[in-house]
Amino acid sequence: MKIISFLTLIISVFGLILGGLSLVVNSLEAYPVFILGALFLTLTGLSIAIRFSRKETKPSIIIFAVLALASAIIIRVLPEYLYGLNINGVIHRSIISAFLLIGIGVPATCYSLFYLLGATPRARDISRYPMFVFPIILVIAAFVLIIFKIIVTGTPQLNWSLLSTPFKYQTWETEVWQNGWPNFIPETIKQIGLLNSILGTFLLMGLTSIISLPVGMGIGIFVHQYAGPSLGGVVRFSTTALRAISGIILAVTALSLIHVVNSALHGTFLNYIIQGFGYYANGALLTGRSSFLFASLFISLLVIPVIARATEEGLNSLPKDIREGSLAVGASEEHTLKHISLPWCLPNIITGLVLGCAEAAGALTIIFLMAGTGQLGVNPLSETTSLAYFIFDCRFGTQMGDSVQTYMGSYQYAAAFLLLIITIGLTVIAMVLKNKITRRYKAI
Amino acid sequence: MINTMVRENDRTTNFCVEKIPGGIEVKQLEVFYGGNKILNGINLNFPPGKVTAIIGPSGCGKTTLLRCINRLNELTLGCKVNGQILLDGENILEMDPMLLRRRVGMVFQRPNPFPKSIKENVLYGIKAIRLKCDYDATVKSCLEKAALWGELAGRLNDSAFALSIGQQQRLCIARSLAVSPEVILLDEPASSLDPVSTMKLETSILAMKGEYTQIIVTHNMREALKVSDYVAFLYSGDLVEFGETQKIFSSPLRQETRDYITGKEY
Numbered sequence: 117m118k119i120i121s122f123l124t125l126i127i128s129v130f131g132l133i134l135g136g137l138s139l140v141v142n143s144l145e146a147y148p149v150f151i152l153g154a155l156f157l158t159l160t161g162l163s164i165a166i167r168f169s170r171k172e173t174k175p176s177i178i179i180f181a182v183l184a185l186a187s188a189i190i191i192r193v194l195p196e197y198l199y200g201l202n203i204n205g206v207i208h209r210s211i212i213s214a215f216l217l218i219g220i221g222v223p224a225t226c227y228s229l230f231y232l233l234g235a236t237p238r239a240r241d242i243s244r245y246p247m248f249v250f251p252i253i254l255v256i257a258a259f260v261l262i263i264f265k266i267i268v269t270g271t272p273q274l275n276w277s278l279l280s281t282p283f284k285y286q287t288w289e290t291e292v293w294q295n296g297w298p299n300f301i302p303e304t305i306k307q308i309g310l311l312n313s314i315l316g317t318f319l320l321m322g323l324t325s326i327i328s329l330p331v332g333m334g335i336g337i338f339v340h341q342y343a344g345p346s347l348g349g350v351v352r353f354s355t356t357a358l359r360a361i362s363g364i365i366l367a368v369t370a371l372s373l374i375h376v377v378n379s380a381l382h383g384t385f386l387n388y389i390i391q392g393f394g395y396y397a398n399g400a401l402l403t404g405r406s407s408f409l410f411a412s413l414f415i416s417l418l419v420i421p422v423i424a425r426a427t428e429e430g431l432n433s434l435p436k437d438i439r440e441g442s443l444a445v446g447a448s449e450e451h452t453l454k455h456i457s458l459p460w461c462l463p464n465i466i467t468g469l470v471l472g473c474a475e476a477a478g479a480l481t482i483i484f485l486m487a488g489t490g491q492l493g494v495n496p497l498s499e500t501t502s503l504a505y506f507i508f509d510c511r512f513g514t515q516m517g518d519s520v521q522t523y524m525g526s527y528q529y530a531a532a533f534l535l536l537i538i539t540i541g542l543t544v545i546a547m548v549l550k551n552k553i554t555r556r557y558k559a560i
Numbered sequence: 561m562i563n564t565m566v567r568e569n570d571r572t573t574n575f576c577v578e579k580i581p582g583g584i585e586v587k588q589l590e591v592f593y594g595g596n597k598i599l600n601g602i603n604l605n606f607p608p609g610k611v612t613a614i615i616g617p618s619g620c621g622k623t624t625l626l627r628c629i630n631r632l633n634e635l636t637l638g639c640k641v642n643g644q645i646l647l648d649g650e651n652i653l654e655m656d657p658m659l660l661r662r663r664v665g666m667v668f669q670r671p672n673p674f675p676k677s678i679k680e681n682v683l684y685g686i687k688a689i690r691l692k693c694d695y696d697a698t699v700k701s702c703l704e705k706a707a708l709w710g711e712l713a714g715r716l717n718d719s720a721f722a723l724s725i726g727q728q729q730r731l732c733i734a735r736s737l738a739v740s741p742e743v744i745l746l747d748e749p750a751s752s753l754d755p756v757s758t759m760k761l762e763t764s765i766l767a768m769k770g771e772y773t774q775i776i777v778t779h780n781m782r783e784a785l786k787v788s789d790y791v792a793f794l795y796s797g798d799l800v801e802f803g804e805t806q807k808i809f810s811s812p813l814r815q816e817t818r819d820y821i822t823g824k825e826y
Binding site for chain 1: 632637658659662666669670672673674684688689732735736739
């Protein structure tokens with residue numbers, strides 16, 4: 117029985133590896149049929165061995181053996197591309213075989229491990245590992261691949277001048293009088309760099325935190341402390357519903373708001389605030405598409421619910437006794453909130469804030485309709501830009517006569533790498549801060 | 561601040577006529593939670609400067625009565641109070657709860673130190689009302705009254721969570737003493753303590769006798785007998801019997817009291 121279960125184990129592990137590979141490669145089609153056939157044989161052998169040595173029947177193993185045989189036949193019969201159901205040949209049969217291999221391979225691994233280890237209760241625990249380990253390996257493998265690709269492609273492009281130069285591509289015409297006639301000479305400024313995108317990302321994160329932190333904390337405190345069950349429920353539901361709104365809907369709303377303001381209040385200060393503005397190299401005033409302030413207002417709509425929820429959960433986790441103890445020595449509600457409750461839920465708020473900052477750094481759906489190259493400067497009232505938008509612009513951007521694509525297209529992985537560094541750095545800082553605060557205030 | 565000064569004046573005038581402050585009179589107190597009546601018309605006098613124990617089976621309203629005295633019951637949704645509670649003749653239901661709670665301190669069933677250092681815990685009440693005083697001296701005197709100074713003198717800046725449960729509970733007593741209350745409410749203070757800590761706690765309760773009016777809710781008859789001067793026996797929201805401890809324990813007037821003290825089934 118040991119031999120046959122060992123054989124099953126080896127074959128099913130091969131099947132799992134093959135299944136994982138089939139998800140990404142099309143050319144492994146010769147093998148699934150053999151492996152599934154072999155699994156059918158070994159699983160049948162295993163059930164026979166169990167019948168003889170342990171005097172028990174395992175219908176589930178027989179079922180999986182039959183399933184293995186059935187899937188081998190299915191894969192053999194399937195055409196290379198699937199048709200029908202309006203999927204016109206998009207799905208290759210290797211995808212089907214990958215799913216079948218994983219579906220049969222995981223239970224086969226579990227059973228064979230169980231019998232290989234002697235069918236003890238301890239073996240039962242160990243034999244369940246493959247069920248959890250395999251999906252985790254798949255996810256981690258995908259994650260590592262992506263990060264590896266970004267690092268390998270991105271790092272060689274990075275250098276100091278790329279980081280310290282703001283991107284600029286401006287063309288204009290200078291009027292020169294020659295022989296009593298005006299002559300328009302085209303002039304151009306080109307600068308290759310990422311500085312404005314990097315600063316823009318930080319500015320977007322900062323503005324979003326400044327807007328959403330007080331509002332979110334206020335909502336959390338209100339719901340926990342002052343609102344009754346019904347009003348609290350309404351507020352909680354509406355903030356959660358706000359979170360569920362898709363970014364593109366917010367983007368369209370923001371865009372139409374910009375258009376309304378631009379047409380009705382054109383040239384007013386409000387228009388400049390909402391659209392953002394800056395100056396050309398020749399001194400001409402140019403309105404942008406939307407300002408950092410306006411964009412971060414809309415990103416805040418997605419971040420406020422996160423912070424509100426985090427605050428409320430932190431406040432809920434404060435033991436009731438401690439709050440009452442503070443009130444019992446004559447402290448006011450506000451003093452209790454400031455000195456007991458808020459320090460207690462600070463770690464939760466920090467987690468919420470980091471999630472919010474990551475949201476702001478990666479917020480493309482909201483800003484891609486209204487962001488620009490950011491070449492007019494980086495301040496709350498100038499045109500929005502961020503690394504995420506830059507990466508998008510390198511690939512799909514068409515503004516400014518494809519200038520970004522033309523001049524900066526090859527730097528998108530450098531930008532992706534920087535974005536990765538920023539978000540991961542933020543998470544690490546938040547974790548360290550959280551540990552410190554937890555140790556200081558709770559000290560358990 | 562003005563209120564505090566007024567209170568100080570009151571206190572001195574009270575001393576002039578040789579009356580200890582902190583007497584509590586409960587008149588026709590009825591408490592409802594939602595639709596349930598928890599206390600049905602309690603009339604009770606807590607003598608100033610003495611320890612009064614409230615005993616009774618679980619759910620008879622002992623803790624509710626206690627929490628009414630510093631109005632912590634108002635934090636619970638749907639709580640309604642009828643009747644009067646007089647602290648030195650003033651109706652507490654018409655006082656500012658924050659001022660009231662400075663005069664009526666409370667120690668809870670489970671120790672609930674704040675997530676701060678020992679020193680900050682003691683000074684919390686003082687800092688909350690922005691009272692100017694000698695902080696170190698206050699910490700020392702409060703910890704001495706709670707019989708903690710000897711154990712903690714060298715580690716005032718440690719976290720309060722690092723203390724043992726018994727020390728935490730006495731720290732809570734010290735904390736409530738810092739704002740110089742007249743009344744201290746103790747809600748089963750020894751229920752989560754080991755015998756040695758319980759003994760130390762009882763020592764500090766006895767040491768505070770005379771200076772503060774103390775009201776202690778307890779399930780432990782031995783403790784009630786040891787620390788209290790008066791005993792009130794509550795049964796399902798009614799005051800069954802009130803009297804001097806020795807009298808209640810030796811010759812109770814009512815059958816229910818006798819049964820409860822001797823531990824019989826009802």
